[in-house]
């Protein structure tokens with residue numbers, strides 16, 4: 369992360385120096401940890417998609433990191449059953465270096481010719497976690513969208529059985545997406561890159577798997593929102609396409625997002641500057657409103673790693689807010705003081721609006737050249753995971769083995785699959 373202190377090459381109040389380099393305020397380890405799903409979900413649960421958070425073990429993390437994809441044998445997931453035969457022996461998928469965190473596999477055979485044991489499938493390697501994931505999927509209605517602490521594997525949807533979505537109906541679906549995603553590797557290995565130490569004692573990083581009940585969001589109604597000094601300053605469409613109907617929805621979008629921000633987030637998030645993502649669904653048929661309540665999808669750091677989409681980070685960094693509120697989350701009493709003693713938690717809009725920054729909403733306009741920048745397939749640079757590269761390097765046989773194994777797994781799974789399809793927003 370670039371440095372921050374007074375810089376003679378920057379015009380006063382500008383985040384950009386003479387070379388066009390952006391200067392962000394320092395990002396601490398705490399800022400990143402505060403955006404981890406498990407840190408904020410419990411506080412905002414009632415505005416979120418129904419989710420389960422499963423702490424991950426070192427064995428699971430090793431499994432995600434290592435090359436090759438060994439999947440659970442769903443038809444044979446009794447951990448006491450020793451009859452398992454590996455479906456992809458290590459000659460086809462090179463075995464990873466031995467991880468000291470991994471338990472030694474007990475192996476009765478003294479065969480010196482096989483220095484590394486075949487890798488166990490997830491249901492034998494981490495049976496408890498595998499069972500937790502399987503039952504969480506069932507609890508969430510049978511279809512989930514997975515992510516780790518910060519990122520979802522949206523660069524890996526091409527490999528999914530449910531094309532172009534992060535939809536998963538089994539633990540194996542989850543494993544394939546996680547193992548094929550560069551964004552997931554980033555969460556595990558680079559989440560704290562470019563951060564500065566926090567002044568307070570920060571808890572150690574605990575990797576978690578987040579399973580959210582799957583639904584079919586309308587991409588046009590997903591928005592990213594920028595908060596500076598606890599003021600909502602900007603809202604941008606997340607999807608890069610032009611939607612003609614969005615223009616007429618402008619006031620409704622801003623109203624719903626402001627309402628959510630003021631009631632739930634403004635004073636309660638630990639940091640004064642952050643970025644949150646919402647989904648604003650269409651209103652129910654019995655409602656007078658055109659849009660329903662905003663749902664919180666994610667919280668991201670105020671940092672270069674967060675895509676500013678239709679804004680430029682320079683504009684956001686240079687935006688001046690008249691009533692910035694700095695520091696940590698306020699107590700409820702302090703919140704009332706700050707609102708002039710009024711009840712800021714009801715639906716009285718006039719009171720909420722007073723002195724509030726008016727956020728700018730950016731949507732993709734017709735013939736917007738910005739939209740054309742997105743015309744290439746998303747995440748194309750990430751579309752070839754290491755497993756596929758390895759398999760292709762192993763020649764035609766390796767690639768065929770990979771495809772065969774994946775197809776066999778899908779077929780077996782389709783046979784045992786339940787029918788539950790959750791729409792489940794809480």
Ligand SMILES: Nc1ncnc2c1ncn2[C@@H]1O[C@H](COP(=O)(O)OP(=O)(O)OP(=O)(O)O)[C@@H](O)[C@H]1O
Nearest residue numbers: 417513518519520580581582583585590645665666
């Ligand atoms: N429960 C869900 N069901 C279906 N799709 C979902 C669900 N949750 C999220 N998505 C889709 O996945 C997308 C990415 O989700 P999310 O914002 O949590 O991922 P992310 O990796 O943090 O993204 P970014 O890098 O942009 O911050 C969302 O924009 C939405 O389209």
Ligand SMILES: [Mg+2]
Nearest residue numbers: 518666667668
């Ligand atoms: Mg995010």
